[in-house]
Amino acid sequence: MALASCQECGKQATSEVRACQRSPIQPTWTALDIILALVIFWVLASLSSPASAQHPPGWVACEFKWQDAGKPADYRGFMDACVKPQRGVRSEAAAAPSDSSRGTQQIVMRTGCHRDTCIWLQLETKTTLRVGWGGNLVKVRAKQGESFHPQGSYETAQPIQWKLVESYVFCSTVRPAVLNQHDNSWLATFIAPGNPVANPGFAQDALVVYFFVCHDLNFADRVIADKDVASFGYPGTLVEHAGDQERLTSPTDIFDDYRTITLQDFKLDGKDLAAKRAKVRLQGFYKKFGNLDTLQPSAIAVAAAREYGSDNGVPLLTDDATRTIRRVFLECGDNPMRPLGCPVTISGHADMCNVGNLVASKTVPCLVVGDGH
Structure with a gap:
């Protein structure tokens, strides 16, 4: 100058x-x-541009126009020309309505960024599908997007690739969870909404979705603090299962009152569980030894039991189980083609059973199988 x-x-x-x-x-x-x-x-x-300013009003609509136009190479020029007429429009910050089938506000949330990729969510509708034991099951229809940010440049605007998804949220103070489809089943991720920082990293995205759907709170732009949710009444004991995941055949299976526990917990607390005839769900490897049906913690445990007669497994009573799971037991059982057993998830109630023969037997905790897959 x-x-x-x-x-x-x-x-x-x-x-x-x-x-x-x-x-x-x-x-x-x-x-x-x-x-x-x-x-x-x-x-x-x-x-100096904050993250929230990277996507002004109308950005999402222009994203779809950009894709419909064959994704022109001049992405920034296209978006600027499309968004410019809408820059004077005030962004809507109202939370989505809490009720059923009405459409929600078109709020775009960045639920999380990991490994150079950010996940976006635009809620379309939420419908209370069923009210039952322990909570409400809400069906969520949304657009889910991914944007790629080289070397972790998360604050730089990048094209978002969108797809339509359906998921479920179980709004509950007993078993709060977010359910996403996985292969031919549903994967439920359990969370502890009352203690946000206690949830593992991969469950943080589920927390953001949960609070938005169940409490109309948008925490996408800041960290959820314990004080933010202190009045919601979530028990502290939920922390013990925060991040646990469970496969469900159907989203409505979340309503059953079976408690998922490990085989180790069953071995340690079996007598107390049997006294209460507690309903539990176990995962492991089924194998039959002679006339004894067992659930072992791993394929290696099955091999050890065959070789050394280990009693690390849980005895099973299968006579009254559903036809579906009895068929699995029949096909697996002592089948030489399945020397390491079959991975299964079974549900039933705990009881005390006599294990052994006429010469020597003992009473031990066992599981009376009701169903499984």
Whole structure:
């Protein structure tokens, strides 16, 4: 920029000098000055722009227009031209309505960013599908998107690839969970809403979705603190199962009152569970040894039991089980083609059973199988 002579002060000054008030001198701009100023302005604007400003009102609609137009190479130019007429529109911040089949506000949430990828969610509708034991099952229809951010540049706007998804949220103070489809089943991720920081990293995205669907709270732009949810009444004991995942045949299976526990817990607490005839769900490897049906903790445990007669497994009573799971037991059983057993998930109630023969037997905790897969 050319220097401006300050005659009143008797010295030279740049345009930043403001001591000459009586006789201002207009600076002389060259073409190079203008280009340099524009570059500096663009860089400062990029650095100071908050994450929420990266996607102004109308951005999502323009994303779809960009994709419908065959994804032109000049992405930024296309988006600027599309969004510009809407920059004066105030962004809606109202939470989605809590009730059933009405459409929700079109709020775009960035639920989380991991490994150079950000996950986005735009809720379309939420419908209370069923009210039952322990909570409400809500069906969620939404657009889910992914954006790629090289080297973790999460605050830089990038194209979002969208797809329509359906999921379920179990709004509950007993078994709060978010259910997503996985292969031909549903994977329920259990969370502890009352103690957000106690949830493992992969469950944090589920927390954001849970609070938005169940409590109309949008926590996508900040960390959920315990004080934010202290009044919701979630028991502290939920922390013990935060991050646990369970496969369900149908989303409505979340309503059953079976408690999922490990085989180790069953071995440790079996007598107490049997006294209460507690309903439990176990996962492991089924194998039959002679006339004894067992559930072993792993395929290696099955091999050890065959070789050394280990009693690490849980005895099973299968006579009254459903036909579906009895067929699995029949096909697996002592089948030489399945030397390491079959992975199963079974549900039933705990009881005390006699294990052994007429010469020697003992009473141990066992599981009376009701169903499984």
